Amino acid sequence: xxxxxxxxxxxxxxxxxxxxxxxLALFAGYFALTRAADPSSEPTSETDTAERIAEVxxxxxxxxxxxxxxxxYGQAVLAPLDGPNEARVxxxxxxxxxxxAATRGVCLQADRGVITTYRAVIFDEAFAPRHEIALxxxxxxVRVSPDGxxxxxxxxxxxxxxxxxxxxxxxxxxDTATGQIVGNLEDFAITRDGRPFKAVDFNFWGVTxxxxxxxxxxxxxxxxxxLIEGDVESRRGRTLRDGIECPSLSPDRxxxxxxxxxxxxxxxxxxxxxxxxxxxxETLVADSRNVDDQAEWLDNHHVVYGLPSATTPGSSDxxxxxxxxxxxxxxxxxxxWSPAIVRKGNVES
Amino acid sequence: xxxxxxxxxxGRQEARASVxxxxxxVVWALGFTSMLTDISSEMVSSILPAYLVLHLRMSPLAFGLxxxxxxxxxxxxxxxxxxxxxxxxxxxxxxxxxYALSAMCRLALPAAGQAWGAIVAAVAVDRxxxxxxxxxxxxxxxxxxxxxxxxxxxxxHRALDAAGxxxxxxxxxxxxxxxxxxxxxIFVASFCFAVIGLAVLVLFVRAPAAEDRPSRAERPASLxxxxxxxxxxxxxxxxxxxxxxxxxxxxxxxxFLVLQQRAGFGAAAFPxxxxxxxxxxxxxxxxxxxxxxxxxxxxxxxxxHVLLLGVYGMxxxxxxxxxxxxxxxALLGAYYAATDGVLAAAAGxxxPAHLCGSxxxxxxxxxxxxxxxxxxxxxxxxxxxxxxTAVMCFLAGLPFALGIAGILLVRSGAYRVGEPFQGA
Numbered sequence: 183x184x185x186x187x188x189x190x191x192x193x194x195x196x197x198x199x200x201x202x203x204x205x206l207a208l209f210a211g212y213f214a215l216t217r218a219a220d221p222s223s224e225p226t227s228e229t230d231t232a233e234r235i236a237e238v239x240x241x242x243x244x245x246x247x248x249x250x251x252x253x254x255y256g257q258a259v260l261a262p263l264d265g266p267n268e269a270r271v272x273x274x275x276x277x278x279x280x281x282x283a284a285t286r287g288v289c290l291q292a293d294r295g296v297i298t299t300y301r302a303v304i305f306d307e308a309f310a311p312r313h314e315i316a317l318x319x320x321x322x323x324v325r326v327s328p329d330g331x332x333x334x335x336x337x338x339x340x341x342x343x344x345x346x347x348x349x350x351x352x353x354x355x356x357d358t359a360t361g362q363i364v365g366n367l368e369d370f371a372i373t374r375d376g377r378p379f380k381a382v383d384f385n386f387w388g389v390t391x392x393x394x395x396x397x398x399x400x401x402x403x404x405x406x407x408x409l410i411e412g413d414v415e416s417r418r419g420r421t422l423r424d425g426i427e428c429p430s431l432s433p434d435r436x437x438x439x440x441x442x443x444x445x446x447x448x449x450x451x452x453x454x455x456x457x458x459x460x461x462x463x464e465t466l467v468a469d470s471r472n473v474d475d476q477a478e479w480l481d482n483h484h485v486v487y488g489l490p491s492a493t494t495p496g497s498s499d500x501x502x503x504x505x506x507x508x509x510x511x512x513x514x515x516x517x518x519w520s521p522a523i524v525r526k527g528n529v530e531s
Numbered sequence: 532x533x534x535x536x537x538x539x540x541x542g543r544q545e546a547r548a549s550v551x552x553x554x555x556x557v558v559w560a561l562g563f564t565s566m567l568t569d570i571s572s573e574m575v576s577s578i579l580p581a582y583l584v585l586h587l588r589m590s591p592l593a594f595g596l597x598x599x600x601x602x603x604x605x606x607x608x609x610x611x612x613x614x615x616x617x618x619x620x621x622x623x624x625x626x627x628x629x630y631a632l633s634a635m636c637r638l639a640l641p642a643a644g645q646a647w648g649a650i651v652a653a654v655a656v657d658r659x660x661x662x663x664x665x666x667x668x669x670x671x672x673x674x675x676x677x678x679x680x681x682x683x684x685x686x687x688h689r690a691l692d693a694a695g696x697x698x699x700x701x702x703x704x705x706x707x708x709x710x711x712x713x714x715x716x717i718f719v720a721s722f723c724f725a726v727i728g729l730a731v732l733v734l735f736v737r738a739p740a741a742e743d744r745p746s747r748a749e750r751p752a753s754l755x756x757x758x759x760x761x762x763x764x765x766x767x768x769x770x771x772x773x774x775x776x777x778x779x780x781x782x783x784x785x786x787f788l789v790l791q792q793r794a795g796f797g798a799a800a801f802p803x804x805x806x807x808x809x810x811x812x813x814x815x816x817x818x819x820x821x822x823x824x825x826x827x828x829x830x831x832x833x834x835x836h837v838l839l840l841g842v843y844g845m846x847x848x849x850x851x852x853x854x855x856x857x858x859x860x861a862l863l864g865a866y867y868a869a870t871d872g873v874l875a876a877a878a879g880x881x882x883p884a885h886l887c888g889s890x891x892x893x894x895x896x897x898x899x900x901x902x903x904x905x906x907x908x909x910x911x912x913x914x915x916x917x918x919x920t921a922v923m924c925f926l927a928g929l930p931f932a933l934g935i936a937g938i939l940l941v942r943s944g945a946y947r948v949g950e951p952f953q954g955a
Contacts, residue, residue, distance in 0.1 A: 190556070194734040201730040205723040212719050217710075255712065278585055292585060294707055320585065382914045472647070495644050496586050496712065 234271045235309060238262055242525045245282045248272065249497040250517035258289055258309065263523070266515040273309040278321040279520040284330030286312075286358040287522075290321030290337075302335055304358045313361025318352055323428065323476045326358065326522075327391035332414065333358055334389025334397060353386040353399065355414050365414055367399060372410065374421045386410075388428035388476050390438065398422075398429040398438055409438070409457070426457060428476040430485070432505070433525075436460065439467075439477035439485040439505065454487055456505045467503040469511040478521055479505075480514070488519045557675040558684045560735035561668055562691030567728030568630060569692055571637060571721045572657070573699025578707070582714050583650070604655070605662035606896045613666030613892025617752035622667040622674070622888055623738040629664025630732055633657050634725035641718040666892035671736065673879035673887050681879055682828050685872030686820025693812040693867075700806075757889040765881050766890065768943035769829075770897055772936035773874055776836050777901025779932035781909055781925055783808060783863055786842060789918060790859060794851035804860055811864020819868040820876065828877035829946035835869025836933055838862045843926040847919065874898070881945065 242263040248254045248270065258275040261267075277289035278300075289303045300317040302324070319337035326333045336353045355365040367386035372379045385402040392398070395415045401408045409426035412419030429438040436459055441452040451472040456465045467485060475487040484502050491497035500515040515521065612629065616622035636657035643649030669685075676684035703717050710716060761767050787804045823831035842862045845855050875891060882890035912921035940946040 190560075190735050198730055198734050201734075202727060205726050209719055209723050213716065216715065292581070294581070294704075294711070298581065320581070490587060495641070496714070 231271065231273070232308060235260060235273065236307075238269075238271050239307065239524075242523075244515065244518075244521050244523055245280060245287065246500065246515060246521040247277050247280055247519040248517065249491070249519050251494060251497060255496075258287075261515070263525075266518070275303060275305060275309060275311070277303075277520070279324050281324045281326050281333070281520070281522045282330075282524060283326040283328050283522070286326055286330035286333075288324050288326055288333040288335065288356075288358070290317065290324050290335065292321065300337065302333075302356065304333070304356070304361055313358070315354075315356060315361060315363065322351065323388050324520075325389050325391060325430075325476070327394045327397075329394050331358055331394045332356065332364070332391065334391065334399065336387040336389065351385045351387045351402075353389060355389070355397075365417060367401075367412070367419070370412060370417045370419050372401065372419045372421065374408075376420075379421065388430075390429050390431045390476075392431055392435055398431060400427045400429065402427075407443070409440070423457070423462060427452070429457075430477045430479065432456075432479050432482055434482050437505070439479065441473065441475075441477075442466065454485060454503070456485065456507075465505075465507040467505065467507055467511070468509055469501065469503050471511075478523055480523055481525070486514055486521055486523070488521070491517070553677070553680045554684050554687045555675045555677075557736050558672050558687055559691075560731055561672055562688040564630065564728045564732040564736070565668070565688060565692040566695035566698075567724050567731065568633065569695025570699040570702060571724035571728065572633065572661075573696050574703035574706075574717055574724070575637065575640065575699075575721045577700035577703050578714065578717055586712070586714055587650075605658045606899060608659055608662035609666055609896055610889070610892045612663040613670070613888035613890075614752070614754070614757055616667035616670055616888035617757070617886050620752075620885075621738070622670045623732075623736060625888075626664045626667040626671065627729070627732060629660045629662070629667070630725070630729050631660075632663065633660030634722060634729055636660065637718055637722035637725050641715055665895060666888045669875050669879070669891045669895075670888035671738075672875075673882070673891070674884060676879075678880055680824055682820040682823035682831070682873050682876035683817065684820070685876045685879075686816040686818070686823075686868070689820075689868070689872040690813045690816035693809045693816065697806055697809045697813070752885050752889065757886055757893075760882070760886055760890050760893065763881070764943040765945035766878070768939040768945045769874075769878055769881065770894055772939045772945075773832075773894055774897045774901050775932045775935050775939075776833075777898045778905050778908075779925060779929040780836070780839060780902070780905060781843070781922075782902060782906050785906070785909055785913075786846065786859065786863060789846045789922065790851065790856050792918065793846065793848070794853070794856050804856070807857070807860040808864045808867065811861050812867045815865050815868035816872060819865070820872055823869075823873045823876060827946060828873050828880065829940050831869050832873045832877060833933060833937060833940070835866050835873065836929065836936075838866045838869065840926070840929055842866070843922055843929065846922045847926065877945075 238260040244261050244263055244266050245258060246261070248257050248259045254270075254272045256276045258273045258277045258280045260271045260273070262269060275289045276291060278292050279290045281288055285307045287305045287309070289305060291301050291303055293299045293301065300319065300321055302315040302317055303311045304313040304315070305311050317335065317337050319339035321335075322338055323336040324333060333356050334353060335356060336351055339350055339352050353367040354363050355367070356362065357364045367389075368384060372384075381403045383403050387400050387402070389397050389399045395413050397412050397414065399410055399412060399419075401410045401419070401421060406424050407427045408421040409423045409429055410419045410421050425442065426438070427441040427443065429440045431438050438457050438459065440455055440457060442455040442464075444451050444453055452474050454467045454469060454473050454477050456467065457463070471489060473487050473489060475489075477485045477487045480486045480502050483505055485505050486500055486502045488498045488500050491499055497517050498519045499513050500518045500521045501511045502514040503509065503511040612625050616625040619625075636653045639653040639656070640650065643653050672684055672688055673681065702720070706713055706716055706720060761770065783805070790804065819831065839862070842859050845851065845859050848855065874894060878891055878894045879887060909921055909925070912924060
């Protein structure tokens with residue numbers, strides 16, 4: 183070069199130091215500002231938690247993931263159905279998704295580290311862990327069968343992808359009594375229109391149980407998303423209808439709530455729909471927002487689902503809407519995700 | 532200072548000088564810029580799936596849908612930016628624009644909140660920034676390096692770059708371990724690293740002044756001139772050879788996937804294997820570059836692909852031990868060290884200074900297009916014919932590709948460019 187300087191000029195070094203100090207000040211300032219303003223965590227007395235859990239469990243209640251920005255964020259909590267925003271009982275389980283039925287529940291956990299690992303924790307009535315199962319990917323969906331004996335777990339497995347950003351899924355059926363995996367839906371014999379149906383790009387997700395063996399789920403292949411009906415005991419399944427994702431069976435088992443994929447310009451959005459299993463008639467619920475959740479039934483006439491909070495990143499709220507497409511959505515639980523509705527009547531039927 | 536040095540003497544005695552003395556300060560500065568930028572981008576990308584899927588509750592399926600579009604757009608931008616640097620003789624300014632664009636995205640991402648469109652836009656602009664900065668940056672390395680030490684210079688740059696890619700996820704992990712859910716802190720810290728990287732570029736990388744290269748004033752870069760680059764027998768041969776070889780290289784994501792199936796290591800160990808490859812790359816890139824300067828870049832580039840044969844061979848073994856996995860990781864790391872920077876050096880050595888950015892962009896784009904294609908081909912082969920057959924096809928195809936590349940490079944005389952005493 184024309185000038186001979188192997189060293190940078192002093193002015194450049196000085197300017198660099200100024201930039202470093204400024205950047206450090208920015209980071210420290212941001213840290214001080216946001217962390218000082220952290221909402222004070224609500225104290226919970228842990229001694230009487232067991233009693234409070236038992237108390238809430240006596241009536242109709244919800245179990246969900248707390249997304250309120252305080253110390254209990256991410257924990258599975260219980261709340262009575264008639265006042266879910268007031269009296270919440272936190273448990274010691276931190277879950278990405280949680281579901282309960284009868285005397286068992288399953289909590290999908292993320293163990294964050296350099297290598298984040300995932301596991302499913304099976305817990306009992308007192309929310310005490312019974313079994314742990316290592317999961318092969320990021321938790322997506324979980325449902326426990328009405329009798330509490332089995333659970334269907336879906337995870338995203340990015341190791342199967344062709345290009346980064348392309349995910350595939352794996353869906354496992356577990357026995358909650360033994361903590362063993364009793365089936366992988368990819369191994370089930372599937373039929374379409376009575377003929378064997380198999381392809382390498384099969385992806386399954388979103389199990390919902392009718393009883394301890396019969397279930398519904400999604401099978402995605404070749405651009406289609408089929409609603410399938412399957413049976414854990416015989417390890418079989420058959421496609422019922424295309425265009426149905428993440429089914430959720432109504433308490434009376436006559437309908438499934440599901441996610442319907444709709445293209446809006448360049449983006450894909452999901453709306454919640456309800457399919458009548460007898461007439462195969464589809465109805466969209468009256469909520470035009472993009473819902474990416476496996477719906478749950480509040481009762482035979484209302485579906486509930488989670489939506490990211492419009493105001494707080496990382497928080498979400500649970501909304502309810504009439505299943506027949508009438509009316510308007512209303513917020514059921516603030517700062518909640520992955521709701522499970524427990525009514526005595528549903529469970530024992 | 533080096534311009535004067537190399538024009539006067541490029542004696543063999545200089546080969547013994549230390550790396551530090553032989554690699555221009557500007558190259559070190561560019562290396563640190565890349566390292567800081569990679570720390571910044573990798574700390575975000577390592578948490579992005581968790582942030583989007585677990586924190587914001589977005590569906591990865593929705594997100595993956597538009598992903599392929601960006602790759603094509605980034606390739607177009609890369610060529611355009613390479614040419615713009617040549618045309619305006621402002622490689623540094625174009626590179627600064629690219630780095631600055633990506634730095635801005637660090638803050639745009641958390642600001643986007645849950646707005647799907649805004650998140651996609653932030654990721655897209657970040658990729659655009661990456662596309663813009665690559666070719667002008669490599670042009671700066673080429674223009675600031677002594678031709679006899681070009682591969683070593685690229686080795687230093689790529690080693691620092693790979694080091695950043697390893698440090699980024701580690702820093703992100705430490706932040707999240709100390710303060711759970713502190714995604715906002717990761718974004719702010721990432722922005723800070725990006726700004727420091729940008730400051731290194733702006734303050735310590737001198738733009739090669741136009742008078743340094745008298746030839747440039749006479750021959751302004753034109754589109755026709757850039758297109759004419761492919762008329763050059765040697766450069767055309769290098770482009771073709773790099774393209775053919777990129778079509779025979781299974782992406783490391785797939786290699787890990789095969790290893791995972793064969794050796795039965797968990798999906799959780801995936802990032803570890805990637806870290807291992809980067810680590811070997813960091814260690815081998817500089818001596819690999821030195822080797823290339825000494826014995827010819829094209830030879831080392833071809834030799835790097837021979838290492839891949841070893842990887843493919845191991846993938847076909849019925850039983851894989853942990854030792855095999857480690858060997859595969861080491862070979863992959865050495866393959867990158869012997870090919871990535873060395874190819875840029877081989878290209879840089881045969882490109883006229885006034886079209887350096889365009890030419891480097893062209894080679895990189897060809898290689899990237901090859902990589903994208905090969906991923907789709909391998910995935911389809913795997914789906915249709917099974918894993919063993921797919922790997923076998925590539926094991927058989929690689930020597931074939933090496934043969935074609937070898938013939939192209941020898942017949943055009945490209946393999947002789949950049950050998951000691953033959954610097955362009």
